[in-house]
Amino acid sequence: MTSQLNMIKARSAAFVLTCLCTMAVFGQNDGSEQNQTGRAGTFVITNARIYTVAGPVIENGTVVIQNGKIASVGTNVQIPGGAERIDGRGLSVFPGMIDADTRMGLAEITLAVPGSVDLAETGNMNAHTRAIKGIHPHSAHINVTRVNGITTVLSRPQGGTISGQAAVIDLNGSTPDEMAVISDFGLVINFPRVVAGGGFGGGGGGGGGGGQADFNALIRRRDQAVEDLKKIFRDAETHLKAQEAYSRDKSLPYVDANPALEAMGPYIRGQRPILFTVERERDIRAVAKFVADMKVKGIIIGGQEAWKAADVLKANNIPVVYTNIYSNPVRDDDPYDYLFNAPAKMESAGVKFAISTGDVGPESRDLPYQAGIAGAFGLAPDAALRSVTLSPAEILGVADRMGSIEAGKVANIVVADGNILEPRTNIRYMFINGRMIPLTSRHTRLFDSFKDRGVPERP
């Protein structure tokens, strides 16, 4: 324990030195939250319990972090000379968690501070707008989230029918470029739903707005909205083909630029996934049909009743980013645990899924506890851990790089004093891309400022 403390002290001193040097070089610390990008090095964690997620748990194992990657992992590994050692006795090592649906960096304070909010563009079709261009790398949410063991998130725009493009980012870096894992990962579509009161895209719509709705009319309205969406896809295809034709044959008519339609290219052609926000079974089935009809790659975001549509999701390779642990069941007569046990039902139905907070940012740090709650309602503990590590990595197409503790993957690693999915567990060390990240945030700084405050006497 003492040696551990000394270690921490030594490292803190080293860190302060690093900061001072940085300040000397750049003249000033800009005071932002995200200025502390950690430090690179060769690190070795010994004698720890290692939750590899990809394979069995390794007791008394060693992890070597070198050149930003996991150099080796196991019980009998070579420790490079000059490596900084972390005594992992009593500690557990986990892959950094991944929150596969947030709005991280796109809004600092959502209520009544519109100047800090870049969540949604106006208009219905914004395929060309990219979250990566709006993500504020110095948002206080980023450090607050990562010190709880979340190293990577998907951040996406919202609003309209085609909201724009989502980015996958590491929660470290001074610029969006440094943070980006995949700048343009997926296209967000708020799929038209059968809702009373809601319009195209149907994000909202509460009850029937008084009186009885004509169900047939509502279905027709949804179908029309889906047709309108398909037309956008076809328009994009036509536009791209015309452009391609012109580039081959300059005698053909020149095609004016259309950024929104051009941005659709990789998505309508199935090269990158489309994120469909949708909850109810009938709407999820409609998405599956759309995916099949249009031959695109789909991901469900939300997915309350995805387990009921397991057949079509599996048939069309559509995974689910489930964001409803912290939601109440919609109908009063739904079982009280209807949304707590949905992950367990997806697991047993064979649907590929990740658990996500679906949060704007400040509450994303609760991701591990949401997975834990799913564990209380039927999801096996190892599946719960997988649902916030390797599974989201697979869904976001980065499982070759992250999501598990395996040699060769980037070192997004969390060291904790217990099960990371438990709210009593403390994070002791963390690494993003092999950089040791200071466990500080806006919250720890305010804590340090006030924890010992007394009331001063007036002279």
Place this chain on the structure above:
Amino acid sequence: MKKITAYLVLLLLGLGSLPLSAIGQSQNSVLIKGGTVMTAARGTLENTDILVQNGKIARIGKGLSAPAGVRTIDATGKYVTPGIIDAHSHAMLSSINEGSYSVTSMVRIRDMLDPTDITIYRALAGGVTGANLLHGSANSIGGQNSVVKFKWGKSAEEMVVADAPPGIKFAMGENVRRTTQQPLPGMQLRYPRTRQGTIEVMRDAFLRARDYKQAWDDFRAKKTRVQPRKDLELEPIVEILEGKRLVHAHGYRSDEHLNLLRLAEEFGFKIGTLQHALEAYKIAPEIAKHGAGVSIFADSWGYKLEAYDSIPYNGYILWKNGVNVSINSDSGERIRRLNLDAAKMMKYGGVPEEDSLKMITLNPAIQLGIGKRTGSIEVGKDADIVIWSGHPFSAFSRAETTMIEGETYFDRAADAEMRSKMTAEREALEKLDVNRAPGSGGTPPRVPAERREERGHDDIDGGNDR
């Protein structure tokens, strides 16, 4: 007509088999055997029995046996805690702000309690047995509270804790100033619009109440023969001045809550609780000296400007200063997982386990003036008890049984039974003509609500100003 009658009959039959009968066992004596009992008062007792008789905790010990006719619950391998009490909730309420004036001390929560709100059942399933039902935060003085126990299936009157001292909601900050709301065209701005205005509205109310009390005192002392007109707005404020009514004051910024403490001191009374008080850690010594309780969110932050300095270490710093801290939900969603919010107090700063548990049990009970009868597992107290599948601070644990005064109001096994009955009922209902598919002659059914419930606690659902 025939259709409707058939439907009604089925509905009534269905209701007969709904949660109420399945759960509301009339007997309120029970022996809970062999659990790990976290008393929230005298530590954790391994392998311990609790004998409940006539709704009260009669004995706590090892090897107790059940008197004749008293059922036994085997809690071996399980954890037993006091029922959770939420010191800030809007469950059972469909309307919470009388927004026409900024001082509406005359309005009463008890006039609009809905005992069928499903939030009650979901809260029970999260181990919650009682709550402080408050008005919203649109008004500087919002109205009179009700302290209830969640006796699902009983009437609203039976849920109200009769001997809980009366309370009243105060509010300060963005919601009172109405600055989080876009005024509609032609709408007049309401006073106050600033923090300095808000505190003066409150002071004015106390000055009027003091004058009003003086008028009655003079009349009772026969100094005047003209009886003052009874004033429903000022009566509850006089009760505050007399120390008979607890003030539960919504607010965020520490300076603003400090203003309120000073105002209370000026008028010679003590604030009951500072609600939310996400910056209370900045003025913890002042709060401790005044003697107010604080009821916080465990770790919500950043959803509005005045919540931007909220830190999850708030509870720890207040605890360290000796302040009575409770953790509330202010939300029909969050109320289901207050046990995990308490666990976070151990993580952020390191509040000891029992003191963390107290923040959702005994401390709120004390804050609401019902700490003598509930909030901990001690002989003589109400048997408001939760049996958990594992440690209540583990995310992997579930509430298995929740009882109030010895009666079971939630039980996971009974819930499973109820579900199959409801499934059968739904199938029967769906076969009725009225529910036949559109296009095949049936009347089209109303489309169910689609919208995900707002994550809203308090102010996140800006429109409601909870």
